[in-house]
Amino acid sequence: MARPQRNSTVIQMIVAMAVLMVPILLVVAFFTRTPEAPIQPIDYQPVARQAAAEASYPVLVPQNLPDGWVATRARWTAEGRPGLNGEPAAGDTWQLGMLTPGQIYIGLDQRDASQELFVQQVTRDGRPDGDSNVAGVAWQRYVSEDDRTRSLVLRGDAVTIVSGDLAYEALEAFASSLAPAQP
Template sequence: MSNYSRADATFGAYAAALGLLVAVLLVMAFVVSARNEEHIPRVDYGSDAQELSRTAEYTVLVPEDLPEGWVPTSSRLDAEDGQESGGAAPAAWTLGFATPEDMHARVSMSDAEPERFVARTTEHGDPDGESEIGDATWERYLNEGEEQRSLVRADEGGATVVVTGSADYKELETLAGSLRPRE
């Protein structure tokens, strides 16, 4: 015959309940931590760059050798902003990035009327000086209300290029400095 102790029975039930509670909390902590990891969608913009190079009447610029942490998140060809002469081929391209500082930046290029394209792309930003990037001078634009900075260059190849976003000028200059003619 064994000795039954009410204290032992209560302690066993308490330990089992506590173990179950700890297991549930660990599962919940794992689920919450897995959801907190940012999953930035990455796009391959090669086909858009190729299509634009084939159809546009200007030199297409693509980013090369961006430092680690730049993630291409969107790519869009747009015929609406394209050639003012009514050409059907896509002549405008916007390529978006998540930056290493968790901001957003995008490159837009088009052969649309430059003044209208710049106003729309910079969201009617105001002139804010210049940036020297390599051997090119880029005009700076700032839209304080939208917290958007932009770098603008009228490309001698017939297109206007705008690098814009919530990123600071330093990151925008990095993106602008990486642009090379697509071969």
């Protein structure tokens, strides 16, 4: 009579555990994956027309962008009206968010009052980083503390801020496409 091998029980137990673990791991992987949120494109033109009709400054919008750009956010908040945080807006505020063809977000923000606080908020407490020349106009460069977000800031009757996690050259190209919206 053949004597059973000592390791055969251990090998059988390992095989049985593997057979049980494979389906468990597949179920866990299937139910714990986070699907990528679909991009919700919007038509920003109606909001831009309203902002242009009500604002005391020229509301800017991009013109003639290449194919692949998608607007994802457009918001006009008149001074004193509740903003995103529910607090009254410190000034007339226009906000437009777009995704580049490479799926990188660029924000366009304008406000006519509390400009310095607005610059601080939008640039993520950015520090000055030189100047950019956009179509003969000097914009001030800002970079966030973590060196990730760059912004171009133009001061006037309203402050205009173009920001994103891109090189200044890409922000300059976007800023050069800006023109006043028609009411």
